[in-house]
Structure formats: structure tokens, C-alpha cells
Amino acid sequence: MAQEDKHSSRSERNKKSTEYYDLAIELYQNGKHDKAIRYYDSAISLNLRRLDYYLSRAEAKEMTGNYVAALVDYATVIEIDSEDPYAINAYFKRGLIYHRQKNYASAIEDFAYLLNIENFGETKTVIFKGEQQNEGGEVKFAGVTTVDKMKGEVFNARAQSYQMIGEREKALADFERAIAENSLEPNYFVNRGMYWLYVLDTVLAKADFIKALEIRVGYKPALYNLSKISSVKERASLNNELYVDNEVSVVFSQRAYDKFLNGDYRGALKDYDSALFWMPKNAEDLMNRGIVKSKLRRPRSAIADFDKSIGLDKKLYRNYFLIGNAFQVLKDYKKAVTYYEFYLGTEGVDAQVLYNKGVAELKLGNRKQACQDLTRALQMGEKRAAKAKESACR
Numbered sequence: 001m002a003q004e005d006k007h008s009s010r011s012e013r014n015k016k017s018t019e020y021y022d023l024a025i026e027l028y029q030n031g032k033h034d035k036a037i038r039y040y041d042s043a044i045s046l047n048l049r050r051l052d053y054y055l056s057r058a059e060a061k062e063m064t065g066n067y068v069a070a071l072v073d074y075a076t077v078i079e080i081d082s083e084d085p086y087a088i089n090a091y092f093k094r095g096l097i098y099h100r101q102k103n104y105a106s107a108i109e110d111f112a113y114l115l116n117i118e119n120f121g122e123t124k125t126v127i128f129k130g131e132q133q134n135e136g137g138e139v140k141f142a143g144v145t146t147v148d149k150m151k152g153e154v155f156n157a158r159a160q161s162y163q164m165i166g167e168r169e170k171a172l173a174d175f176e177r178a179i180a181e182n183s184l185e186p187n188y189f190v191n192r193g194m195y196w197l198y199v200l201d202t203v204l205a206k207a208d209f210i211k212a213l214e215i216r217v218g219y220k221p222a223l224y225n226l227s228k229i230s231s232v233k234e235r236a237s238l239n240n241e242l243y244v245d246n247e248v249s250v251v252f253s254q255r256a257y258d259k260f261l262n263g264d265y266r267g268a269l270k271d272y273d274s275a276l277f278w279m280p281k282n283a284e285d286l287m288n289r290g291i292v293k294s295k296l297r298r299p300r301s302a303i304a305d306f307d308k309s310i311g312l313d314k315k316l317y318r319n320y321f322l323i324g325n326a327f328q329v330l331k332d333y334k335k336a337v338t339y340y341e342f343y344l345g346t347e348g349v350d351a352q353v354l355y356n357k358g359v360a361e362l363k364l365g366n367r368k369q370a371c372q373d374l375t376r377a378l379q380m381g382e383k384r385a386a387k388a389k390e391s392a393c394r
Helices: 010-029 033-046 051-063 067-080 085-100 104-115 147-164 168-181 186-198 202-215 220-229 232-241 245-261 265-278 283-295 299-312 318-329 333-347 351-363 367-379 385-393
Strands: 126-129 144-146
Touching: 010 033, 010 051, 033 051, 051 067, 051 085, 067 085, 085 104, 085 147, 104 147, 147 168, 147 186, 168 186, 186 202, 186 220, 202 220, 220 232, 220 245, 245 265, 245 283, 265 283, 283 299, 283 318, 299 318, 318 333, 318 351, 333 351, 351 367, 351 385, 367 385
Parallel strands: none
Antiparallel strands: 126 144
16 A cells, blocks of 8 residues: 555655554544554554554554464564653553463563553553453453553553462562552452452452442442352342342353353253343343253244344344254254355355254255255365265265
8 A cells, every 4th residue: 555655755654654544543443453454554664663553553453363463563662662651551562462372471571571660650641552341250451541550450460470370479469559559440359359269268359349349330340250159148138239230130141151151051041031130132141041942952932032132133143043953953944944044145154054954955855955055064174964965965
């Protein structure tokens, strides 16, 4: 995109670079991260010294899951000018990626570098764009913040890295420093609470999760973790004091999913029932409850949930595949094929769906179509299709 400007004057190149950068930001904000990266590339090719360009491109690369490429951009910012305020962001975000990659020693090194900077945290400049909160389990980091509030984030991040390598005393000390920096951040209490769970102290863990809920009523990470260690009576009491009604559903939803993964389908069903009691128009919970009902051999009831889910969110296309499976169990192969065809026409080729459709076609006596579907499924790696293909294609 920038080739036409290679002979322009510096001012013209800078102007064009800014235009590309502005376009990239707009694309990024609209969720078009891959295309945004291409415009960031063009902006940087015309102005190699703009640190904010590298930071923005790194963030876009993170959104696409290309963490290695993001690390390169953060390292470039640090190499160009390690004392620039933008380098603070680069060190921190690089540390977060190192943590994600389980390179805890390097993460700790970057976090320690920041904490050793003289007068770190005194400026009010907006500098750090963090990760979004996680609804269940470990809390990540806050959204847009300022350097004066970032010190707590760094202590919080380093504490989690220390915890992962078994440095318990250092981890606890950093969690407490994070809370001292900003005692109104509920995620610091949640993460310290998870530390207490890590060392098997449920009393202190409960106290921290409850403190997080007192700071922010209905805070999902605190609700989720507290639900795992509280008695029914304790939850009932907290429900009256702290919970926001629609937020209670996430506790049951997360717990239902955990039970589903462990094969406790009856327990999962009860928790999805409770989640939908609090939030009956949650399309994902309806779909997931339908999956549980399918596991419990209740296909008609499952179809009812899938249909309700579609009514609430027509873009949850997985419901169509799941309805097809339920009709397959009911031996209504014609309806099963109809739903499989809709899913494939909407979402594209899928080996598992092709296999299921091929089996249904074979049951209907449509050998030619069954042969085509099962052959394609087998070519795509669905090994179960081999035996059915022999029957369909002979």
C-alpha cells in the first residue's frame, strides 16, 4: 500500500503514514484485526520511529493469537527507546505474553524492571491498554488505565508469575502490594483469594472473594470462585446481601459446565436449570442445557432447548447441527439431513457434520449422496467415516 509514496518528501510520508494508522485503528475497533495489521504495516513502513504504531500493531497481533509476532513489536519499542513512556507499556504487555507462554522467569524480569524504574507511577498519562476481565477463574487485567494506577497491575501480574513457580511468599507479598496500591480493585482480591485456595486456606479465600463482591456487587470472577467453596446456606445468605439477580446465573452456568466436563450430566442439568431460572433468555445456556439433555438421552426435550436458543440468537448456528443429531437419535433421518444441510450451507464444510449427514443419507437409502459425504469426511480426517463409506460406496 505504501509503495506509491516511497519517493515522497518526509512530510508527505508522515502524513500518509498517519492516514494509514488512522484507518488501521478504525478497522481494529470494528474487529477487523487482520486487515488492521496490514494498514499498521504500511504506516510503519513510512515512519519507522513511531512507537505507538508498533504498540498498536502488537495489540492487533495479540487479538489474532499471533503472540510471537506481538513480542517482536514490543521488543522493537524497547530497542528504539527503552526510556520512552511507551516502553512501559511494551515491557508490561511483553511480560503478560511471557506469562501466557509459561515463561515465568522472563515475565518476572520484565515486571521487576518496571517496578525498579525511578518515580514509576507518578505520571497520569494514559498508556496501558490491558486485557479484558475473565468471567470465571483467574482474572486477567484491567482495561485502559494510567501509569499512576499501573503499579498495582504490575504487582498483581508478578504475583501470579511467582505463584506459578512456587515462590509463595513473594507471590503473597506482591498481591498485598497490589492491594495497597489500589484497594478498590476487586480483581486483586480475587487473585489473592485464588492464592489462598492454592495453599488450601479456604477461610481466607472466602474472605477475599466476599471483599471483591463488596467492592463490586455481582462481580463474576468472585461469584464463580466463591460458589465452588461455599455451602448452600452461605450462598443463600450472600445472595440476599451481595448478588445482582442476573449475575447469579453465571455461577450456576460455570458450575454446570464443570460438571458436564466431568461427566456429571444430571448435576450439570440441575445447574443449567438454575442458571436459566435467573436468566431465562440466555441463548448459550439453553444450547448447553440441550447438549446435556442429549447426553441424558432426552432428544425431544433437547430439541426444544435448541429451538428456543435459535429464537434468541439465530447466529448460534451450532444449534442446527445439534438438532440434526437429536433427530438422528429419534431416527427421523430426513429432518436430520435438513438441519445438517442448513448448517453446512451456513458455516461451511465440517468433517463431523458431513459424517453424520452421510450416515443419515445412508439410512434413507441415498447411497450416492452418502458416498460423497462420507468420502469427503474421510478425506478431511474423520476416520469414523471409513466403515460407513465401504457400505455406501460399493
